[in-house]
Structures are given as C-alpha cells and as structure tokens.
Amino acid sequence: xxxxxxxxxxxxxxxxxxxxxxxxxxxxxxxxxxxxxxxxxxxxxxxxxxxxxxxxxxxxxxxxxxxxxxxxxxxxxxxxxxxxxxxxxxxxxxxxxxxxxxxxxxxxxxxxxxxxxxxxxxxxxxxxxxxxxxxxxxxxxxxxxxxxxxxxxxxxxxxxxxxxxxxxxxxxxxxxxxxxxxxxxxxxxxxxxxxxxxxxxxxxxxxxxxxxxxxxxxxxxxxxxxxxxxxxxxxxxxxxxxx
Numbered sequence: 389x390x391x392x393x394x395x396x397x398x399x400x401x402x403x404x405x406x407x408x409x410x411x412x413x414x415x416x417x418x419x420x421x422x423x424x425x426x427x428x429x430x431x432x433x434x435x436x437x438x439x440x441x442x443x444x445x446x447x448x449x450x451x452x453x454x455x456x457x458x459x460x461x462x463x464x465x466x467x468x469x470x471x472x473x474x475x476x477x478x479x480x481x482x483x484x485x486x487x488x489x490x491x492x493x494x495x496x497x498x499x500x501x502x503x504x505x506x507x508x509x510x511x512x513x514x515x516x517x518x519x520x521x522x523x524x525x526x527x528x529x530x531x532x533x534x535x536x537x538x539x540x541x542x543x544x545x546x547x548x549x550x551x552x553x554x555x556x557x558x559x560x561x562x563x564x565x566x567x568x569x570x571x572x573x574x575x576x577x578x579x580x581x582x583x584x585x586x587x588x589x590x591x592x593x594x595x596x597x598x599x600x601x602x603x604x605x606x607x608x609x610x611x612x613x614x615x616x617x618x619x620x621x622x623x624x625x626x627x628x629x630x631x
Contacts, residue, residue: 389452394514395483398521398598406479410569411452412557413489413504417445417548417574435497445548445574447560448501450509455570457513460607465623467494468507468608470589471575472532472540475511476518476550478567484550485515486530486593486602489572493583494623509572512604516595518550524597525549531594535586542576544593 392405470488477483488510496503526545533539592603612620
C-alpha cells in the first residue's frame with residue numbers, strides 16, 4: 389500500500405510516499421504491567437476477553453488495506469470506537485507519529501484480531517524522525533477526544549519505548565521485514581474508564597520540547613444509516629430457533 393506523509397524533522401518539512409507492506413497492532417504495550425490493567429478492565433465491561441496466556445505485548449497482524457489517513461471512516465453499526473496510539477513507521481529510518489486503532493467493539497467480543505481488521509486504522513498524515521527527538525521522547529503526550537469531549541490524556545512514557553517495540557517485534561515475528569512496516573503501539577484507559585462511542589474522533593501527540601504537535605480528526609459514517617427502516621439486515625446473525 390502506498391501512503392503519503394509529511395515528514396517533519398523540526399527544521400524542514402517534506403511530503404513523501406511510502407510503501408507499507410506489513411502492519412502490526414500491539415495490545416498491553418505498557419512499560420509496567422499494572423498500567424494496562426485499567427484498560428483491560430474497561431474492555432472487560434463490554435464482554436471482551438484478552439488472551440492473557442500470551443505474553444504482553446500481544447501482537448495482532450493487520451492487513452494493510454485497513455490503513456488510512458482519510459478524514460472519514462466507514463463502519464457497520466454504532467458500536468465502534470477509536471483510541472489514541474503511538475504509531476511507528478520503519479522505512480529508510482524510524483519515524484514516529486500518532487494514530488487511532490478504530491475497533492468494532494461488538495465483534496471484539498468474538499475476536500480481537502477480527503475486530504481490529506473490520507474497521508480502518510487511522511494514521512495522522514504527519515510523522516517525525518525518531519532520532520531527531522530521541523532525547524525528549526518521554527516528554528511527549530498523547531490525547532484524544534470523542535465528539536469534542538476529552539477521552540484520553542497520557543504521557544508516551546507509559547508505553548514501551550519505540551526501540552523496545554521494535555526489539556520485541558524482531559524477537560516474536562517470524563520473517564519481520566527489515567523495513568516498510570507500520571506499528572500501532574497500544575492504548576490506555578479512557579479518562580472516565582469507559583469505552584466511548586461517537587461520530588467524530590480527534591487525536592494528537594504533542595512534542596512539548598519543540599512546542600509542536602500532530603493532530604488528526606475523522607468522522608465515523610455508519611453505512612447502515614443509508615438503508616431505510618424495515619430493510620436493514622441484522623448486524624449479528626439471529627439466533628437459530630430452539631426446539
């Protein structure tokens with residue numbers, strides 16, 4: 389998949405196209421295991437079960453056709469939500485940015501990987517070279533809003549450092565490409581400790597040391613809204629009648 393991004397190194401800005409060949413989403417990718425517990429409890433309220441038998445961070449391979457930078461995502465149903473995440477692009481060098489792993493929460497009760505594949509993974513179309521900000525990385529902050537309401541606010545220091553993310557991927561992913569892959573690095577509990585749902589999602593990463601930020605916003609469009617009442621098939625298969 390070809391994707392065009394603005395590369396901002398703090399002094400210059402250039403628009404470049406990248407060929408993304410693989411994408412991975414991480415779960416429970418926090419530096420301290422206890423930091424992830426609140427989000428695990430948050431999704432458990434929705435009937436979502438995490439594979440705790442697999443060591444954290446858990447790795448979900450995602451097809452690159454689910455990646456977008458568009459300002460609108462198309463979904464099926466009203467039970468979908470986003471979440472702010474660090475994004476890492478490995479290309480000619482390592483770039484960092486921010487994204488939203490938009491997820492179908494109803495499908496997530498059946499399968500976390502399928503739910504992440506069912507909705508787009510939204511990437512803000514600007515990234516920074518990691519090397520240019522390595523010394524101040526832990527001072528960066530992630531935030532998100534749903535319909536204008538503050539939803540998440542957390543330091544990147546809560547999550548594994550990009551260097552550690554890439555080391556873990558090399559250890560656990562067979563035939564990991566040397567370059568041209570993208571990683572979404574997991575999320576953290578919302579401010580009110582409950583999954584949010586809404587029509588507009590905004591997310592950002594702030595580099596306080598350089599007084600700059602990357603912010604992106606997208607609208608959620610439920611495709612079933614186009615179908616008139618009385619003609620909408622159920623989102624989930626109806627239960628078979630019992631004898």
